[in-house]
Amino acid sequence: MSERSSTGSSGEGDELDEFCSLRSGSSGGEFLTPRLEVRRAAIMRVSKVARCIFDSVNFSSLGSQEDVEDTGNNVPERKTKDDHGRATTSSQYNEPPPTNKHTRRHPLEDVEGGWFENKDPSEWGWLILEYLRIDHEHFAMLFSLPSLTGVLCGPFGVIVAKYGSTKSALAAAALTCVGSALVAVGLENRNFGVVLVGRIIFWTFLYILCVVQTVLCYRLFSGRALVAAYGLIIVACRTGGLAGSAFNAxxxxxxxxxxxxxxxxxxxLTGVGLVCAITFAVLYKGTRTARLIWPLLARRDDVNSESSGEEDIRNSLKTLPGLYWVLWLALGLLYATIFPFETVAVDYYVSDWGMSQQKAGKTVTLLLAFTFIIVGLLGQVLHITSSPLGFMIVTGWGYALGGTCAWVLASDILVAFQCNSPSTESIAVAMLYVSLGVMLFISNFLAGITRDHSKDYRSCILFFAMLSTVAWGCAAVLCYSASQGSLAILRLQRRARDDGEDGWLDDDSDDSRGNSFIRGRTIPRG
Known part of the structure; x- marks a missing residue:
C-alpha cells in the first residue's frame, strides 16, 4: 500500500512540476502540455466554494499541498526556490514573472524595437493566456502561423526587385507598426483573432524589411566589410532580445x-523602426552630401537599376546554382535548431536539470550575451582560415558564428556564380527567408508533438541534435565544393582587394574592367 502510494506520489509529482512550470509563464513551449491548463481553467470558472472543494481533491492528487497554495483571493501561489535554495512564493497576478523566460526570436533586423516587441508575447505568455482566456494550443498559434509567413518572402522578393529598396523599406516598416498596433488593440478588447492578425501582419512585413536590409548589405559591402556589417546587424537583433529578457519584468x-x-x-517601440526606415530613405535617395558619404549607393542607383524586366525576374530562380540550394537548406536547419531550443531552454533547465527559474534564465541570457563576443572576433577569424565554409560545421558555437558565416557565404556564392544582378539577388535573399519560415514552423510543430508524447525534454533535444546533424552534412557538402575550387575565385578577389589592385577597388567599373577578371576563369557549376 505504501509502495503504491509512494509511486503514485512520485509520478504525480512530476505532473505538478510540469504544471508549475507552465504557470510560471514562458514563450509558447507550454502548448506542449495543455491538458493541465484546461483543468486549471475549469477551476477558475467555478465559484470560490466549489474551487476550494475541487482544489482539495484535485491538487492533493497532483502533489503535496506545500507546492500549491491558495492566497484567499482566488490567486493560487506557487512555492519555488531562489538561487540560494530558499523557499519563496510567487502569486500569479500580484507579482511579475521572473526576469528571464523562454524567448522566440526571428533574426536579422537592424531595429531593436521590433525584437523587444516580439519578446513580450513569449515573456508574458502566462498572463496573456489568462487575459485572453485561451488555451496553449491557441497561444502557440501566435508563434507558429507568423513563422510560416516567411513563405511570402518569395513573391515579395519580386516586388522588392521591381519597386526598389526605398519604397519597400518604408512600406514594410509602416505596416510592421500597424501589426504591432493591432496586437495592442486586440489585447485591449480581449479579442484573440485581432491579436493573431496583428502578429501575422507584424511578422510578414518584418520579414520583408529583413529582405531589403540583407540585399542592401550585399550591395554595399564585400569581403571583411560585409562580415563586419552583417555582424553589427546580428548584434542589433540580439541587443533587442537581450533587452526584452532583462527589462520585461x-x-x-x-x-x-x-x-x-x-x-x-x-x-x-516598433515606431523606432519606422523612424530608422525614414532616415534610411532620406540618406539613400537624399542629398548630395549623403551621396558623397556613401558614393557606392549613388553609383549603384545609376549603374544597376533595382527595377528589372518580368522576364529576368521569372528566370532568376533558374539561374541560382545548386550550391545555393545546399546553403538554403543548411541555413534553415541552423535556425530551426537554435531558436526553437531557445524557446524551451528555460523550462528544459528547470524540469530536467533542476535549476531554479532565476538561474535558468540567467543561463539563457548569458548565451545571448555571448553573441557579442563571437561577432566581435568573427571578422578576423574568418580570414585566418582558408575558407569561411569550414565554420558552418561548428553550429555548437551558436547562432552568431554560424548565422553570420551563412549569410556572408550566400553573397559569396552569388558573386562566384555571377548571379548578383539586382533581381536575382533580391529573389535569392527572399528565398533564404522562405527557408527560415518553413523550417521554423516545421521544427516548432514537430518539437511540440515530440514533447507532448514524452515525459521530459530528452526527445526534443535528440530532435534538435538530428536537425543540426543534417545541417552539418550540408556544411560538409559546401566545404567539399570549396575544396574542389568552386569558390576559389573569392579568395583571389579578396586578396586583390587587400593588395589594393585597381580592378577590385572600384566595384562599379564597367564590364571590360570589373568582370573580365571573373569571366577569364572557368568556375565549376556543380
Whole structure:
C-alpha cells in the first residue's frame, strides 16, 4: 500500500512540476502540455466554494499541498526556490514573472524595437493566456502561423526587385507598426483573432524589411566589410532580445501588472523602426552630401537599376546554382535548431536539470550575451582560415558564428556564380527567408508533438541534435565544393582587394574592367 502510494506520489509529482512550470509563464513551449491548463481553467470558472472543494481533491492528487497554495483571493501561489535554495512564493497576478523566460526570436533586423516587441508575447505568455482566456494550443498559434509567413518572402522578393529598396523599406516598416498596433488593440478588447492578425501582419512585413536590409548589405559591402556589417546587424537583433529578457519584468512592475499597458508600450517601440526606415530613405535617395558619404549607393542607383524586366525576374530562380540550394537548406536547419531550443531552454533547465527559474534564465541570457563576443572576433577569424565554409560545421558555437558565416557565404556564392544582378539577388535573399519560415514552423510543430508524447525534454533535444546533424552534412557538402575550387575565385578577389589592385577597388567599373577578371576563369557549376 505504501509502495503504491509512494509511486503514485512520485509520478504525480512530476505532473505538478510540469504544471508549475507552465504557470510560471514562458514563450509558447507550454502548448506542449495543455491538458493541465484546461483543468486549471475549469477551476477558475467555478465559484470560490466549489474551487476550494475541487482544489482539495484535485491538487492533493497532483502533489503535496506545500507546492500549491491558495492566497484567499482566488490567486493560487506557487512555492519555488531562489538561487540560494530558499523557499519563496510567487502569486500569479500580484507579482511579475521572473526576469528571464523562454524567448522566440526571428533574426536579422537592424531595429531593436521590433525584437523587444516580439519578446513580450513569449515573456508574458502566462498572463496573456489568462487575459485572453485561451488555451496553449491557441497561444502557440501566435508563434507558429507568423513563422510560416516567411513563405511570402518569395513573391515579395519580386516586388522588392521591381519597386526598389526605398519604397519597400518604408512600406514594410509602416505596416510592421500597424501589426504591432493591432496586437495592442486586440489585447485591449480581449479579442484573440485581432491579436493573431496583428502578429501575422507584424511578422510578414518584418520579414520583408529583413529582405531589403540583407540585399542592401550585399550591395554595399564585400569581403571583411560585409562580415563586419552583417555582424553589427546580428548584434542589433540580439541587443533587442537581450533587452526584452532583462527589462520585461521591470516593465510589467512599472505598470503595476497591467499587461495591456505593458504590451502597448513595447509595441510602441516598433515606431523606432519606422523612424530608422525614414532616415534610411532620406540618406539613400537624399542629398548630395549623403551621396558623397556613401558614393557606392549613388553609383549603384545609376549603374544597376533595382527595377528589372518580368522576364529576368521569372528566370532568376533558374539561374541560382545548386550550391545555393545546399546553403538554403543548411541555413534553415541552423535556425530551426537554435531558436526553437531557445524557446524551451528555460523550462528544459528547470524540469530536467533542476535549476531554479532565476538561474535558468540567467543561463539563457548569458548565451545571448555571448553573441557579442563571437561577432566581435568573427571578422578576423574568418580570414585566418582558408575558407569561411569550414565554420558552418561548428553550429555548437551558436547562432552568431554560424548565422553570420551563412549569410556572408550566400553573397559569396552569388558573386562566384555571377548571379548578383539586382533581381536575382533580391529573389535569392527572399528565398533564404522562405527557408527560415518553413523550417521554423516545421521544427516548432514537430518539437511540440515530440514533447507532448514524452515525459521530459530528452526527445526534443535528440530532435534538435538530428536537425543540426543534417545541417552539418550540408556544411560538409559546401566545404567539399570549396575544396574542389568552386569558390576559389573569392579568395583571389579578396586578396586583390587587400593588395589594393585597381580592378577590385572600384566595384562599379564597367564590364571590360570589373568582370573580365571573373569571366577569364572557368568556375565549376556543380
Amino acid at each position: 521591470s516593465l510589467l512592475g512599472w505598470f503595476r501588472g497591467d499587461i495591456v499597458k505593458a504590451v502597448s508600450f513595447s509595441c510602441a
